[in-house]
Amino acid sequence: MIFLVFFLISEVISTEIYIQGSMKCNLNSNFQAKLQLLEKDLIYSTSDSIKLKELGEKASHVSHNFSIKGTFEGGDGLFDTEYEPLLVIYHNCMDTPGSWGNIVRSFKAVPISAQSANFTGLTFKLDNRRDVPPNKYSHY
Secondary structure, three states, X not given: OHHHHHHHHHOOOOEEEEEEEEEEOOOOOOEEEEEEEEEOOOOHHHOEEEEEEEEEEEOOOOOEEEEEEEEEOOOOOOOOOEEOEEEEEEEOOOOOOOOOEEEEXXXXXXXXXXXXXXXXXXXXXXXXXXXXXXXXXXXO
């Protein structure tokens, strides 16, 4: 059994995750957005941040395309043979000025032996969305 675990660990290769979609804010002012790609752990506070991406200021009432790509490597724990991608979109498309919200999206688990995985065609309406408490994943 120990040999099998060692063999599985030694065979770990990196896996590239690509996520693409669009977002829209229908409120009356421009908005800002940031993306964070994570590898979700059983305990969310220990999830690994893979990539952060600032999207800057965007015009409201217009659909904006986004993409983020990150490399997951080193496996996901001794007995976990899959990566669990998680995307958090932080945004200030809120009714209350100065307030930030976030949208959290989990994706199908990806075997650590996979070279890549693509998740495309996503659409998000940001208006006043708060899927998780602010700062649960990051310090935005």
